[in-house]
Amino acid sequence: MINTGHKHAAQASRCFPSFFVMVSLFPVSVRSGDIIEPLLKKQWFVRCDEMAKKAVQERWVWGRSDDEARQRAAVKYGVKPEDVTLTRDPDVLDTWFSSGLFPFAMLGWPKQVPHSLLQNTSLPPTSSTSIPNSILETGSDLIFFWVARMVMLGTELTGQLPFRQRLQEKVKEGNLDPREQLVAMEAQRRDFPKGIPQCGTDALRFALCSHRTQGEDISLSVSQVLSCRNFCNKMWQTLRFTLGVLGDNTTPVTTLEETAPLSSMDQWICSRLYSTVVQCEEAFEAYELHTVTSALYSFWVHSLCDVYMEYMKPVLLQQDDSGRSRQVASSVLYHCVSVSLALLSPFMPFITEELWQRLQPFRPGPCCPEQQPVFTAAHWNFPETERDFLLVQEVIRVARSLRAQCGMTKEKPAMWAVCSPSQAQVLLQFGSAVWTLSRISNLHLYCPHGADEPPLHTLLLLLHLKEASSAWWITPSGINVDKQILQLSRRRDKLVPKLEKILCRVRSPDYLTKAPAHVREQIDSKMSALQQELKTVEDQLRVLQETQN
Numbered sequence: 001m002i003n004t005g006h007k008h009a010a011q012a013s014r015c016f017p018s019f020f021v022m023v024s025l026f027p028v029s030v031r032s033g034d035i036i037e038p039l040l041k042k043q044w045f046v047r048c049d050e051m052a053k054k055a056v057q058e059r060w061v062w063g064r065s066d067d068e069a070r071q072r073a074a075v076k077y078g079v080k081p082e083d084v085t086l087t088r089d090p091d092v093l094d095t096w097f098s099s100g101l102f103p104f105a106m107l108g109w110p111k112q113v114p115h116s117l118l119q120n121t122s123l124p125p126t127s128s129t130s131i132p133n134s135i136l137e138t139g140s141d142l143i144f145f146w147v148a149r150m151v152m153l154g155t156e157l158t159g160q161l162p163f164r165q166r167l168q169e170k171v172k173e174g175n176l177d178p179r180e181q182l183v184a185m186e187a188q189r190r191d192f193p194k195g196i197p198q199c200g201t202d203a204l205r206f207a208l209c210s211h212r213t214q215g216e217d218i219s220l221s222v223s224q225v226l227s228c229r230n231f232c233n234k235m236w237q238t239l240r241f242t243l244g245v246l247g248d249n250t251t252p253v254t255t256l257e258e259t260a261p262l263s264s265m266d267q268w269i270c271s272r273l274y275s276t277v278v279q280c281e282e283a284f285e286a287y288e289l290h291t292v293t294s295a296l297y298s299f300w301v302h303s304l305c306d307v308y309m310e311y312m313k314p315v316l317l318q319q320d321d322s323g324r325s326r327q328v329a330s331s332v333l334y335h336c337v338s339v340s341l342a343l344l345s346p347f348m349p350f351i352t353e354e355l356w357q358r359l360q361p362f363r364p365g366p367c368c369p370e371q372q373p374v375f376t377a378a379h380w381n382f383p384e385t386e387r388d389f390l391l392v393q394e395v396i397r398v399a400r401s402l403r404a405q406c407g408m409t410k411e412k413p414a415m416w417a418v419c420s421p422s423q424a425q426v427l428l429q430f431g432s433a434v435w436t437l438s439r440i441s442n443l444h445l446y447c448p449h450g451a452d453e454p455p456l457h458t459l460l461l462l463l464h465l466k467e468a469s470s471a472w473w474i475t476p477s478g479i480n481v482d483k484q485i486l487q488l489s490r491r492r493d494k495l496v497p498k499l500e501k502i503l504c505r506v507r508s509p510d511y512l513t514k515a516p517a518h519v520r521e522q523i524d525s526k527m528s529a530l531q532q533e534l535k536t537v538e539d540q541l542r543v544l545q546e547t548q549n
Contacts, residue, residue, distance in 0.1 A: 064110065100149030103136075103162035110157075136163045196222055202348035203228035209289040209347050210297075231297060232351055235344075238305060239355045242337050245316060245330050256339075256377050259331045262324070264429050266332050268389050269308040270380035272299060273336050280343055289347075296343055304336055311433050334359070391423060392430045399438035412441040421447055485544050492537045499530045 027036040061076060063069030066086060074081040101109075136147065154162035188196070199207075207225040211218040246253070253259075261267045276299040283291035312329055338359060345352040399415055415438070417427065424445045427434060434443055502523060505511065515523070 097149070099146045100153040103150055103154060104158050134163060192222065197226065197229075199225045199229040200232065200350075202351045203232055206231070206293060206347045210293040212288075212290040231301065232348070234301060234305060235351060235355060238300070238309070238337060239358060241309060242333055243358065245312070245333055253331045253334050256335050257379075259328065259335060260379065261332055262328045263432075264385060265308065265311050265433050266328060267382045267385045269303060269336060270332060270377075271382040271386050272303045273339060274377060274380045275386070277339065277343070292343070293347060296340060296347075300340055304340070307433075307437065308333070308336075311436050314432075314436055388426045389430065391426050392434060395427065395434055396437045399434075399440060403439065412439055414442045414444060415440045416444045416446060418446045481544055485541060488537050488541050488544070492534065492541070495530055495534045495537065499527065499534060502527045502530065 028034070029036055061069050061072045063072055069086055070081045070084045073079075073084045073086070077084075098105075136150075150162045154160060203225055206228045208218075208220070210224065210228070211220075261270045276295050279295045280292045283289070283295070312333065315329055316326060318325070338356070341352045341356050341359075345356075395417065402415075403409075403413075417424075419427065424447055427443065427445060431443060434440070506523065506527065512520075
C-alpha cells in the first residue's frame with residue numbers, strides 16, 4: 001500500500017514507472033482503520049458427569065416397560081414393587097430418542113418377529129429379524145441427531161447395525177425468493193391455463209426417479225410427468241393386448257425356463273428382455289434409478305410395443321398345423337409383460353399390482369420383485385441376434401422414410417435392396433418382420449455379384465444407408481412422379497442456401513484461427529450432413545426425371 005503523496009512524489013522522480021492497485025484481504029476496522037486480528041480468549045465449561053451420575057442414581061430409573069421400571073425401582077430402594085408409583089417422563093421418548101429406536105422397535109423389539117411375517121423374504125431364516133433394513137436415505141442435517149442415535153442404540157441394544165448403507169442427500173435450506181415464486185406461478189399459468197392435469201402417484205414417482213440428481217435440486221418438468229402418465233396408458237393397452245392373445249383359456253402358460261423362442265423375432269425380444277434385466281440389476285446395485293427407469297421405458301415402449309407386438313399381429317392370424325409358433329409367441333409375450341411389471345413395481349406400485357392381478361389366472365405369483373424368483377433365463381440371451389437386428393431396424397427406417405416421401409399411406413410397394421451377402425442373409429432371416437413393419441409387399445435383395453439384378457428402368461427413389469453402403473429403391477406403382485419432383489425441388493432449394501452459408505464461413509481467412517476446435521467439429525459435421533442430404537435429393541431427382549422421360 002502506497003501513500004497518495006508518496007505516489008505523486010515517486011511519479012515525479014520517475015522512480016516507479018507504473019503503479020497498480022492491490023486489493024487487501026485483511027479485515028480492516030471502519031472506525032480506526034486498524035487490521036482486525038482474531039484473538040483467542042479463555043473459555044469456561046461445566047463438567048456435568050458427576051451431576052448427571054448423581055441425578056440418575058438418586059432420582060431416576062429406566063425400563064422398557066412399566067413392569068421392568070417398577071422392578072428396578074423396587075430393587076434400588078428396597079421396597080415392594082406394588083409400593084412403587086411410577087411417573088413417566090414426557091420428554092424421554094421425544095423425536096430424537098424415538099427415532100433411534102425406530103429401526104428395530106417398529107417390529108416389536110425386544111421380541112423376535114417370526115421370519116415368515118416379514119415381507120423382505122430375501123433375508124436368510126437364520127438372520128436377525130429385529131432389523132430387516134438394509135439402507136437409510138437421509139439428509140446431511142440429520143446425521144448426528146438421528147443417524148448417530150440409530151447406530152448407537154442399535155449396537156447397544158441389539159448388537160447389530162440398524163442398516164448397512166446410508167444415502168445422504170443435502171437438504172435444501174430456506175425457501176424460494178418471493179419474486180421467484182411469482183415468476184414460477186406466472187409461468188405455470190401461462191403453460192397450464194387450466195391447471196396442472198392429474199397424472200397419478202405412479203406417474204409422478206416414475207418421473208422423479210427418472211431424474212439424474214447431480215446437484216442439490218432437480219428441475220421437475222410437468223411435461224415429463226404427463227409423458228409418464230401416457231406411459232401408464234401404454235401399459236394398460238399392452239396388457240389388454242396380452243390378455244386378448246392369451247384368450248379365455250386359463251391354462252397356465254409355460255414357465256420361463258421351459259419357454260424356448262422359435263423365430264428370430266422371438267429370440268430378439270427375449271434377448272432384449274435379458275439385457276434389460278441385467279442392466280436394471282446393475283443399476284439397482286449402484287442406486288442409479290434413472291438408468292433403471294430409462295431401460296424399462298425403452299424396452300416396454302420401443303422394443304415390446306413398437307416392434308414385437310406389431311410383428312405379432314399377422315403371426316396370430318396364421319393357422320399352422322400345430323399352432324406351435326402362436327403358442328410360443330404367446331408365452332414369450334406373457335413373460336415379457338410379467339417380468340417388466342415386476343421390475344416396474346418399485347416405481348409404480350399401484351398400476352403394476354392392478355395389472356398383475358389380471359395376469360394371475362395364467363400363472364399365479366407375487367408381483368413384488370423381492371418375492372420373485374431369480375431371473376435365470378440364460379437361454380434367452382442372443383447377443384448376435386440383437387446386433388443383426390440393428391440392420392433390420394435401419395432397413396425399416398429407410399422404408400418408412402421412402403413411404404413418407406412418396407406420400408404412400410395405404411399402398412404396399414415392393415422394395416429393392418443392394419447389400420452384401422452377409423447383409424442379405426440377415427434380411428432373409430428377418431424377412432417377415434421387414435415386410436410387416438415396413439408395410440411393403442415384397443423385399444428383393446440384390447448383391448453386386450449376384451444374378452438377380454433390379455429393373456433399373458422402374459427404379460424411383462434412392463437412399464444410402466449410413467453404416468452399410470447399400471441403396472434402397474421403391475418401384476413407382478401408383479406414385480405421382482410430378483408431385484415428387486416438385487417436393488424434391490423445393491427441398492433442394494432450401495438446402496442449397498444453408499450449405500452455401502456454411503461454406504462461406506468455412507472459407508473465411510480467419511476461420512481456423514478464431515473458431516475453437518469443438519465449434520469447427522460441429523460445423524464440419526453439419527456441413528457433411530447437408531452435403532449428403534443434398535446429394536441424395538439430387539440423385540432422387542435425376543432418377544425421377546429419367547423415369548418421367
